[in-house]
Amino acid sequence: MTGTDHAHPIDPERVAHARSRLPGPDDAARLTSLLSLMADPVRIRLIYALDVAEELCVGDLALALEVNEDAVGYALRLLRTAGLVVTRKQGRVAYNRLAADFPAPLRDHCLRQLVELTRSTPAE
Amino acid sequence: MTGTDHAHPIDPERVAHARSRLPGPDDAARLTSLLSLMADPVRIRLIYALDVAEELCVGDLALALEVNEDAVGYALRLLRTAGLVVTRKQGRVAYNRLAADFPAPLRDHCLRQLVELTRSTPAE
DNA sequence: GAAACATCCGTAGGTCTGTACGGGTGTCCA
DNA sequence: TGGACACCCGTACAGACCTACGGATGTTTC
Numbered sequence: 001m002t003g004t005d006h007a008h009p010i011d012p013e014r015v016a017h018a019r020s021r022l023p024g025p026d027d028a029a030r031l032t033s034l035l036s037l038m039a040d041p042v043r044i045r046l047i048y049a050l051d052v053a054e055e056l057c058v059g060d061l062a063l064a065l066e067v068n069e070d071a072v073g074y075a076l077r078l079l080r081t082a083g084l085v086v087t088r089k090q091g092r093v094a095y096n097r098l099a100a101d102f103p104a105p106l107r108d109h110c111l112r113q114l115v116e117l118t119r120s121t122p123a124e
Numbered sequence: 125m126t127g128t129d130h131a132h133p134i135d136p137e138r139v140a141h142a143r144s145r146l147p148g149p150d151d152a153a154r155l156t157s158l159l160s161l162m163a164d165p166v167r168i169r170l171i172y173a174l175d176v177a178e179e180l181c182v183g184d185l186a187l188a189l190e191v192n193e194d195a196v197g198y199a200l201r202l203l204r205t206a207g208l209v210v211t212r213k214q215g216r217v218a219y220n221r222l223a224a225d226f227p228a229p230l231r232d233h234c235l236r237q238l239v240e241l242t243r244s245t246p247a248e
Numbered sequence: 249g250a251a252a253c254a255t256c257c258g259t260a261g262g263t264c265t266g267t268a269c270g271g272g273t274g275t276c277c278a
Numbered sequence: 279t280g281g282a283c284a285c286c287c288g289t290a291c292a293g294a295c296c297t298a299c300g301g302a303t304g305t306t307t308c
Contacts, residue, residue, distance in 0.1 A: 003174070005187060006183030006184075006187065006193065006210055008217055009183070009184050009187055010183065010184055010217060011180070011181075011184055014177040014178075014179075014180060014184065015177075015187050015188045016177060016181070018172075018173040018176045018177040019187075019188045019189045020175075020178065021172075021176050021218050022169055022172060022173060022188065023168075023169060023172060023187070023239050025165065027239060028165040028168055028169050031168060031238055031239060032162075032163050032164055032165050032168055034238070035159055035162050035163035035234075036160075037157050038156075038163075039156050039159035039160040039162075039163045040156055041149065041152040041153060042232060044147075044152055044155060044156055045146055045147060045152050047203070048142075048145075048146060048147060049146060052142045052145050053131070053137075053138040053142040053144075055138075056135070056139070056142065057134055057135075057137060059130035059133070059134065060130075060133050060134055060135055060139045061129040062130060063130065063133055063139050063143075064139045064142045064143045064146065065146070069130065087216055090212040093134060098231045103238065104204075104233070105233040105234055105238055106238070106239040107216065108233075109229040109232075109233035110159075110229055110230065110233065110234050113227055113229040113238065114155055115147050115151060115155060118245060120158060124129070
C-alpha cells in the first residue's frame with residue numbers, strides 16, 4: 001500500500017463536512033453507470049441524433065452516425081436495457097426514441113451545453 | 125457484418141437533419157473523454173468532495189471517500205492530467221481543488237441534480 | 249545530518265468493455 | 279408460398295481500464 005493509513009487528518013472539519021454530504025457507494029454506482037452509458041462516442045452521438053430527430057430506425061442511425069449496424073445494435077441494446085431508449089416496432093422496422101423519463105439535466109445541459117464547451121475550449 | 129449496408133434510408137430527411145447537427149468524431153472524442161472521467165465511483169465522489177470542501181489533501185480525501193490512498197492518487201493523476209483539478213503544494217502536503225475552468229454544466233447540473241435524480245427515481 | 253512523514257512514479261496483474269462474425273426470427277412483396 | 283429485407287442474439291477476440299505493490303523524491307523535525 002502507498003503510505004500509511006494517514007490516521008491524522010490534516011483538516012478534520014472539512015473531512016467531516018465532505019463525508020456527511022457525499023453520496024453513498026450505491027448512489028455513486030447508479031450515477032456512474034448512467035454516466036458510463038454517455039461516455040462512448042457511438043452512444044453519445046446516437047443519443048444526440050435521437051434528441052434531434054425524435055425517432056429513427058437502426059439502419060438510418062447507422063447512416064447518420066457513419067458506423068456499421070453492429071455498433072448501433074450493441075449501443076441500442078445497452079441503452080434499452082437501462083431504460084433510456086424505447087423501441088416501437090412497426091412491420092419489420094424498429095423505430096427508436098429517447099425514453100420519456102430520460103434525465104433532463106443530461107439532455108439539456110450536459111449534451112447541448114457541453115458540446116459547445118468542448119468545441120470552444122481546448123479542454124485544458 | 126450484420127445485415128447489408130442499408131443503402132436505402134427509410135426516412136432520408138431525418139437522417140440528413142441529424143447528420144448535419146451531429147458532433148463530429150473529434151468533438152465526440154473530447155466529450156466522451158470528459159464524461160469518462162466522471163464515470164467512475166472514486167472520481168465522481170472525489171469531485172463531489174472537492175466541490176463541497178473547496179480544498180483537500182490526498183490523505184484527507186482517502187479518509188472522506190473511505191478508499192486507500194492509491195485509488196485517490198490514481199484518480200487525481202487522471203483528473204490533473206485532464207486539467208480538471210489543480211494542486212497547490214505547501215510544505216510536504218499537496219492541496220487539491222477543482223480547476224477554475226471546471227465545466228459549469230458538469231458541476232451544477234450533472235453533479236448535483238443527477239445525484240438527486242438517481243436517488244428518487246429507480247432509473248427506469 | 250538522520251529519521252519520519254506525505255506524496256508521487258513505474259510496473260504487473262485481473263477484469264470489464266467494445267467489436268466482429270455467424271446464425272436465427274419475424275415481416276413484407278410478388 | 280418463396281425470397282428478400284430489417285433486425286436481434288450468442289459467442290470469441292482484442293484492447294483499455296482499475297488496482298495493488300515496491301521503490302523513489304522532497305520536506306519537516308530533532
